[in-house]
Amino acid sequence: MERHNTPEAPAKPVTCPICGSTSVVRWGKDRHGAQRFLCRSEKPHTFVTVKPEPGPLGTMRLPVEKATVVLSLLVEGSSIRSAERVTGVHRDTICRLLSVVGPKCQVLLDRMVQGVKVSDVQADEIWGFVQKKEATKRRTGDLDPETGDAWTFVAIERESKLVLAHHLGQRTSLDADTFIEKLDRATTGRFQLTTDGLSAYPEAVSYHLGHRTDYAQLIKTYGTDQSEPERRYSPATIIGTEKRPVHGEPDEFKICTSHVERQNLTMRMQMRRLTRLTNGFSKKWANLQAALALHFAHYNLCRVHRTIRCTPAMAAGVTSTIWKMGDLLAA
Structure with a gap:
């Protein structure tokens, strides 16, 4: 032998x-x-x-070139096991790689996206879940705070498409306050802000951004007709909208959440963990946090947006070059 x-x-x-x-x-x-x-x-x-x-991957012995391929697959919507089949890297190693790179990306975003001059910001939340849905969690008596529904708060600048802040939590006053506080650190100057109708937003915005925002909520009313079986798998029909100014002097023409909702679609398309009706959902809260940080770092710094023909970070003046995945690892 x-x-x-x-x-x-x-x-x-x-x-x-x-x-x-x-x-x-x-x-x-x-x-x-x-x-x-x-x-x-x-x-x-x-x-x-x-x-x-220590190299860019800490104590991991995975070659950087192989890690770059794995991460590139993940940010293009591949699942962990799909990336395993394509690259030959074991799924446990991929999860460990994500747990190393995700926090690095979060630190990078916190350092680079702060004090950005903005004019029109939109914020929304996107639903997901960790390990099990909230109804199953209640039925089984699971008290773990890191399982069940998981809402990702996202704020995007309308012109540059830059994601200014994100936060993983619940649709509560505490999490809304934490999210708006992050948005406060990421921006500078006066701007118009539009959110959905979440009741926790007005107080949080007034406390952190009241002195420099023209704030309005766009409240949408959805239909609940589920008489046809296929309606269960289709988005609910919007039957009405209300533009509600909250404070300042928001421009009614700019009261809109379409751009941040389009970002929600990008997240579902490029993060297998958020794709509906699959078994690729997150099993651990920390892994979802890491995947979100990787996604937004890649979106802001590496991915050329077809509308603006550069990366959002370049359009916002945060950086002057298009980053590669290897640059994220080395940063």
């Missing part, structure tokens, strides 16, 4: 730092990629000399 580690003399003599012996051979690498040596003294033992600096 072939041995995993085959003794090989080092190119230059190496002295064991433990016992001082020079009877040393190379003995593979440790999990961090550092050269490991075997000391053949009376009591054989292994040691490493200099540990390499």
Whole structure:
């Protein structure tokens, strides 16, 4: 049987730092990629000399080129297992890769998207769930706060298409306040803001942005006719809309949420976790958070928007170049 580690003399003599012996051979690498040596003294033992600096993937030994391919598949709507079949990278490794890259992307977004000059912002929420839907969670008595319905709050600038802030939580006053606080940090100057009719928004906007926004809500009324079986799988019919100014002097012509709702479609198309009627939904809250950060970093910095013919970050003046997936890993 072939041995995993085959003794090989080092190119230059190496002295064991433990016992001082020079009877040393190379003995593979440790999990961090550092050269490991075997000391053949009376009591054989292994040691490493200099540990390499951690790469863009931390302690993961997955090649950066392979990681780039995996992440590119994920942001184009592939599931974890689809990416596994295409690349040969195990699904557990893909999940671990996402857990490493997601927080890096979130830090990058927090650093780059702040104090952005905006004029017209739209905000909305998109529904998803983690592990099980809320009705199943109630029926089974599950009290875990990180399972069940998961709402993603999103704010987008109408002209540049830049996603200014996002937040994963519930449709509560606390989460709405946290989201609007993020939007406050991401923007500067006075602008018009339009949200949907969520009752938690007016107080949060008044507290964080009341002094520099012309704010209105667009309230849509949906029909509930489910008499035809196919209606169950179709969007509800809008039977009425109401433009409701809240404070400031919002331009009635600009009271609109169409652009952020189009971003919701982009999320469902490019994130398998949010595609309806599949089994690709998130099983862990942290993985959904990481996937959202990866999606928005790629959307803002890497993906050329056909309407504006550049990336949203370029249109907003956040950066001057089109980023690649490798740039996200190295940032």
